[in-house]
Amino acid sequence: QSALTQPASVSGSPGQSITISCTGTSSDVGTYNLVSWYQQYPGKAPKLMIYEGTKRPSGVSHRFSASKSGNTASLTISGLQAEDEADYYCCSYTSTTTSWVFGGGTKLTV
Amino acid sequence: EVQLVESGGGLVQPGGSLRLSCAASGFTFSTYWMHWVRQAPGKGLVWVSHINSDGTRIVYADSVKGRFSVSRDNARNTLYLQMNSLTVEDTAVFYCAKLDGDGFDYWGQGTLVTVSS
Numbered sequence: 420q421s422a423l424t425q426p427a428s429v430s431g432s433p434g435q436s437i438t439i440s441c442t443g444t445s446s447d448v449g450t451y452n453l454v455s456w457y458q459q460y461p462g463k464a465p466k467l468m469i470y471e472g473t474k475r476p477s478g479v480s481h482r483f484s485a486s487k488s489g490n491t492a493s494l495t496i497s498g499l500q501a502e503d504e505a506d507y508y509c510c511s512y513t514s515t516t517t518s519w520v521f522g523g524g525t526k527l528t529v
Numbered sequence: 530e531v532q533l534v535e536s537g538g539g540l541v542q543p544g545g546s547l548r549l550s551c552a553a554s555g556f557t558f559s560t561y562w563m564h565w566v567r568q569a570p571g572k573g574l575v576w577v578s579h580i581n582s583d584g585t586r587i588v589y590a591d592s593v594k595g596r597f598s599v600s601r602d603n604a605r606n607t608l609y610l611q612m613n614s615l616t617v618e619d620t621a622v623f624y625c626a627k628l629d630g631d632g633f634d635y636w637g638q639g640t641l642v643t644v645s646s
Binding site for chain 2: 422451453454455457459464465466467469470471476506508510512516517518519520521522523524
């Protein structure tokens with residue numbers, strides 16, 4: 420079960436926008452609108468930020484948005500704030516193993 | 530309030546066994562698929578296993594297949610992970626997570642499993 424591909428790190432200045440990509444295959448990201456995104460601070464449990472590809476759970480800032488094109492999903496954070504500095508993971512259902520697969524994670528530095 | 534509380538982690542020698550538990554509250558446990566996800570020190574999240582609401586459908590990651598066994602007791606609102614033949618590569622924080630639709634909307638605080646001689 421190969422992990423989804425994410426950049427190891429991205430950075431941005433306060434107020435700017437950044438985008439984190441998540442590349443999979445036609446067996447996961449490309450076929451299913453079942454990509455979710457998670458934010459994780461060091462030593463803490465992950466937090467759901469995006470589900471069903473583009474939806475935000477209640478309480479998640481509108482600065483977080485997501486999209487998909489082909490086999491690549493993307494998370495965009497606009498109006499970067501210091502508190503956004505964290506690790507971000509994508510996740511997708513995969514038909515290859517009828518299970519779930521995470522991306523390798525991206526460290527965001529603000 | 531939804532709560533997931535893992536327990537059972539600790540230090541174990543290579544080849545040993547551990548049983549993790551995840552006590553759930555604040556939601557109708559018996560109606561949700563539940564998952565185990567692990568994270569090795571300094572590494573990323575890795576999906577481990579899932580079990581459907583009544584325990585009849587179970588899938589494991591290749592890395593744990595044949596060594597780990599997931600189960601649930603819906604009467605006790607508890608999820609389990611029996612881990613056998615542990616290796617140093619299994620050292621990680623293990624999280625239980627509740628799946629709602631396609632997102633893991635609630636996670637436990639994690640329990641650390643250290644495999645070392």
